[in-house]
Amino acid sequence: MSYIDPATLQQEAIKLYSELKQKESELKNKERTAIPQQEMPAQDPNKRIKNMSEVTYGYTAEQAYVEAMRCIQCKNAPCVNGCPVGINIPEFVKSIQKGDYQESVDIIKQNSLLPAICGRVCPQEVQCQETCTVGKVLKDKNLSVAIGRLERFVADWEQEHGKQSVPKIKPETGKKVAIVGSGPAGITVAADVRREGHTVVMFEAFHKPGGVIVYGIPEFRMPKRIVDIEMKTLEKMGVEIRTNFLVGRTRKLEDLIEKDGFDAVFVGTGAGLPRFMNIEGENLVGVFSANEYLTRANLMKAYDRQKADTPIFQAKKIAVLGGGNVAMDAARMARRIGAEKVYIVYRRTEVEMPARIEEVAHAKEEGIEFHLLKNAKRILGDDKGCVIGMECISYELGEPDDSGRRRPVIIEGSETVLDVDTVIVAIGNDSNPLIRQTTKDLVTNKWGNIIVDENCKTSIDRIYAGGDIVLGAATVILAMGQGRTAAKSINSLLASR
Amino acid sequence: MNRILEKKQLAENVFKYVVSAPLIAEERKPGQFVIVQVDTNYGERIPLTIADANPQKGTITLIFQVVGKTTHNLAAIKQGESVENILGPLGMPTHIENKGTVVCVGGGIGVAPLHPIAQGFKQAGNKVIIIIGARTKELLIFEDEMKAVADELIICTDDGSYGRKGFVTEPLKELCQQVPKPDLAVAIGPPVMMKFCSETTRPFEILTYVSLNTIMVDGTGMCGGCRVTVGGETKFVCVDGPEFDGHKVDFDNMILRLGAYKEHEKEAHECRLEQLAEKKEEK
DSSP states (O other), X not given: OOOOOHHHHHHHHHHHHHHHHHHGXXXXXXXXXXXXXXXXXXXXXXXXXXXXXXXXXXXXXXXXXXXXXXXXXXXXXXXXXXXXXXXXXXXXXXXXXXXXXXXXXXXXXXXXXXXXXXXHHOOGGGTHHHHOHHHHHTTOGGGSXXXXXXXXXXXXXXXXXXXXXXXXXXXXXXXXXXEEOOSHHHHHHHHHHHHTXXXXXXXXXXXXXXXXXXXXXXXXXXXXXXXXXXXXXXXXXXXXXXXXXXXXXXXXXXXXXXXXXXXXXXXXXXXXXXXXXXXXXXXXXTEEEXXXXXHHHTTTOTTOTTTOOSOOOOOSEEEEEOOSHHHHHHHHHHHHHTOSEEEEEESSOGGGOOSOHHHHHHHHHTTOEEEESEEEEEEEEOTTSBEEEEEEEEEEEEEEOTTSSEEEEEOTTOXXXXXXXXXXXXXXXXXXXXXXXXXXXXXXXXXXXXXXXXXXXXXXXXXXXXXXXXXXXXXXXXXXXXXXXXXXXXXXXXXXX | OOBEEEEEEEETTEEEEEEEOHHHHXXXXXXXXXXXXXXXXXXXXXXXXEEEEETTTTEEEEXXXXXXXXXXXXXXXXXXXXXXXXXXXXSOOOOOOOOSEXXXXXXXXXXXXXXXXXXXXXXXXOEEEEEEEESSGGGOOOHHHHHHHOSEEEEEETTSSSSEESOTHHHHHHHHHSSSOOXXXXXXXXXXXXXXXXXXXXXXXXXXXXXXXXXXXXXXSSSOTTEEEETTEEEEHHHXXXXXXXXXXXXXXXXXXXXXXXXXXXXXXXXXXXXXXXXXXXX
16 A cells, blocks of 8 residues: 555545446446545655644545445445444445435444544454455455444544534433543443433543543544544533542542442543563663653643653654554654654564554554564663663564464574664553552452453442453443443443432 | 642742642642642643641642752742642552651652651651751751651751761761661652662661652553662552662662653753743843
8 A cells, every 4th residue: 555645536536426426326236346445545654754633634525425335235234243332334324325424423423422533543444344245245354345434534524514412411310420530431431321410520640631542542643632522522511520630549449439429430440551571671761661652742742842841752763562553653653753763563473463454554654664573682771771772583473372363483593683772662551550459349350450240340339340441451442332331330220229 | 729828938949838639638648749730731740749738728738849840830830829730649658667766867858758757657656766968058948847756856968067067878877887776767868869878778787768759751650651670670659659678779770760851851941041041132
């Protein structure tokens, strides 16, 4: 996939648009699957590495129509099964075919509260687009109907046209629910519980709400104005957001019920404890967790060196360890902050990379170099304790492991030194232990994730949990799905009391 | 929220703020800290140890020294105004128990967070000997407060302008040589001072707590910027600390890591000086 400028993409789309419009109604399935998939228009890679603006522009109306026409409206709709929250995908795509965007977004919102966010960050290629019939027919899931791009298109349309309505709130019940954490899971629970007329207070440890979408995912991939709109909607609904409040320290979890009179609590604190490699040299100056690097850049706006007080390390050559979205975000952020060389070091191959295909493609376009089948063995420092290189060891792929991915096996004696002055560790997150440590009856598994039943209820009465604190580091859409389940449980608990 | 009820300058560049923060005042225990941010949009988050708290009045006391841009901005806030963001109490509280004789050593503004800890050990029934030190007499803080707690108070200044001339490690060593030797030492102050206090007590095998103040962003365990090597293992100061066994802390690595943004800070400082100079010229 190489970069094509938006004007060219739009020209092609306009041509197809007028052709399709003429024979719209009698279009055969074969003709539909023959329509080329519409590429996402994006900023020129050479320009975008010098700014923080969103990389992708989103479909034009013509592109959205052409892409929607690729959907054959198959009866069994396997895409719906691929969606963790079961969005009625064929229906919302059909509304785009008709040009009724409001209807389309309303259909999505029956199942997903945050389409503008999920349309951008969902790993569609392993969800709805993996099971799409069009992709099956074309024998390439990357050629499935671009459901995520269509979702984003109608969600953005709604935001731009100001038709976003504040959901109706039932009469006040006088019952109080605390939401711990203001990320995707918490946002979902807050909205669903508030709609039933319960008082909702959302607690956030940082000075700004939004969780991982605000501190972790960069502006160039997830513009903060979109998160702001979602938070404002919650506030318009009457949800109180309390920042600078760390449950577990500012207040113990159980005290929210016992002292502060909350009738139920939802814990959605995410996976916020960075994993390190536990190798020599990891505490040298110039080694960072991706969390730290991205939080400085995103939440603290360190990229804006004129205005921000928070510093960010000015690196020339950076190695990023890991192959997930966070690794791609960190690498691409480093590029924008001014690093000359940015390397992704990943111990498997590109096929096994957990990152979204689009992020990998964008990273490559931006000149990020991939060192695959390699891993850090130790980080080398000078006499001032600063990073001067990273010793890597090479791997080859062996038999599949428990995850079904082929296990990387070390090639003995294959050590090489990568010339870098900074290393960013992006190999995943564990759950933050704070709530577990300060809540004695809360049952967790060996990874520290809170154990919940099918209703997202924890081992403690009236306390529910969902999202990454339960699932381990996962996705926005799964967190939202659990939020829905938990909200349903909380609403029925409060209805019965 | 976070209104400054009392502002007092204790020494050159050292300020005391009594801040309204009822929830933090209620939950806070000796040894814990807060994260402070002066400006929500572009401010930096910095850790400050809680020097004291009054749960009845709902106040906490913060003592800080102006060293960089954020503390400079913090010092510019007037009495009656508010600090935009304060998060806490953070970190593990000091493990206070009756050990027998406890030596508390405070250097510079480290004397302030040492005060509630010394108080705690006193209330737990210990004999508390306090050593406080500063570069010079004008920089010495909390003398009266410490006098009220201590069974014995020793004062040192580097230049001999007040109390004994020399570093706090000298009286500490003398105390270690006494029989019976102290049962516990607590040292809070600049990193180098904590390092040398730990080195002083090490040959005497006296358990020594130090309270580390490293670079942090969130203060809740999420960034790992504050990590230190303790006994060969990586620990996070914000959630595992801030107190650790001083004999196990790799101070040299910690001091190097504290300097990670020196270049940047220098640049920011020079930039600000230039701006000030320009303003003066305009006038």
